[in-house]
Amino acid sequence: MVDSVRSCWLMLGILVLSGCKVTAGTEDDYYGGDGHYVHGHFYDARDTGAYFPDTAWGLKRDAAACIDETLYFETANERVRVYGSPAYSETTFRVTAAEMDNRIDHVLSKLRMSWHDFVAERSAHASYPDQLIACLSPRVSSTELSSASLAAVAVAPYHSAWPYDSGKIFTHHLAHYAQENLSRSVADHTLLPLWFAEGQARIIAGEPVAAPYQHYDYDPLWDATASQAGTASYRYEHYALAYRYLKRANGTLAMTLLLDLVQYMDWTGDYVGQIVTGESLAFVEAFNAMDLVDHRGQYLSFARFRADYHELLEASY
Numbered sequence: 001m002v003d004s005v006r007s008c009w010l011m012l013g014i015l016v017l018s019g020c021k022v023t024a025g026t027e028d029d030y031y032g033g034d035g036h037y038v039h040g041h042f043y044d045a046r047d048t049g050a051y052f053p054d055t056a057w058g059l060k061r062d063a064a065a066c067i068d069e070t071l072y073f074e075t076a077n078e079r080v081r082v083y084g085s086p087a088y089s090e091t092t093f094r095v096t097a098a099e100m101d102n103r104i105d106h107v108l109s110k111l112r113m114s115w116h117d118f119v120a121e122r123s124a125h126a127s128y129p130d131q132l133i134a135c136l137s138p139r140v141s142s143t144e145l146s147s148a149s150l151a152a153v154a155v156a157p158y159h160s161a162w163p164y165d166s167g168k169i170f171t172h173h174l175a176h177y178a179q180e181n182l183s184r185s186v187a188d189h190t191l192l193p194l195w196f197a198e199g200q201a202r203i204i205a206g207e208p209v210a211a212p213y214q215h216y217d218y219d220p221l222w223d224a225t226a227s228q229a230g231t232a233s234y235r236y237e238h239y240a241l242a243y244r245y246l247k248r249a250n251g252t253l254a255m256t257l258l259l260d261l262v263q264y265m266d267w268t269g270d271y272v273g274q275i276v277t278g279e280s281l282a283f284v285e286a287f288n289a290m291d292l293v294d295h296r297g298q299y300l301s302f303a304r305f306r307a308d309y310h311e312l313l314e315a316s317y
């Protein structure tokens with residue numbers, strides 16, 4: 001399994017795009033024995049002073065469940081901390097820490113970043129800039145498994161009930177965690193259009209993408225926010241299709257630099273609010289300033305991408 005994962009990685013950019021299903025989520029014996037657990041220790045924030053971040057701007061409701069919890073497990077490398085009620089099993093703390101510690105590197109490598117890069121580039125307002133904080137949250141169902149906000153990742157608190165494809169779901173939500181940290185500076189809400197955030201997370205997690213010839217079935221770029229989105233579940237595959245078009249034409253690194261430039265636009269304080277179609281001004285300004293191109297190498301403004309999406313997709317395969 002390790003070899004197939006590695007060979008898949010080496011062909012990243014080809015295999016991921018053509019539906020390679022090998023992701024970090026395939027080690028199903030992961031919870032089987034002590035040997036798979038990360039090393040670490042339990043602490044109490046009342047002793048260490050390392051309280052769960054209570055910055056409301058960086059936490060969604062799910063992760064805010066840990067604000068009053070003082071018990072946490074910290075990995076021996078001091079990179080991951082998992083907070084939660086002492087009512088949850090020690091094993092759940094440990095496997096959650098292991099999942100976070102393993103998969104964040106996976107996610108960052110798909111953004112062409114190291115952990116060190118991430119620490120340097122993430123929001124300066126993150127409470128613990130050189131750590132990944134997780135919360136065992138009763139507000140997350142075992143089916144949902146996980147949800148991300150800038151300050152912490154929320155995780156369902158009973159590991160024995162986690163779904164079979166938990167690895168892929170963790171990877172997806174860690175992608176959202178990375179996006180939020182890399183694209184926000186001071187904003188208290190996401191600055192990324194829904195289609196971009198979900199499309200990128202799906203590509204990073206190796207989830208299904210709509211076939212290019214099906215592009216007429218949906219208008220992904222019209223879904224700038226959740227309130228604009230329809231209910232069709234297949235829309236996520238179209239978000240991934242739209243994101244992948246941009247990524248193929250411009251390269252993965254350009255997508256990471258775009259996140260960084262959105263954060264810069266936020267930091268300047270000059271691009272507050274949304275444009276009329278719902279996208280944040282920071283995102284649109286960054287997109288246009290990146291000198292992104294279409295599949296023919298011609299300059300692609302955000303307005304043209306949105307207006308000519310189907311023409312571009314039609315001509316690209």
Ligand SMILES: [Zn+2]
Pocket residue numbers: 172176197198201
């Ligand atoms: Zn998502």
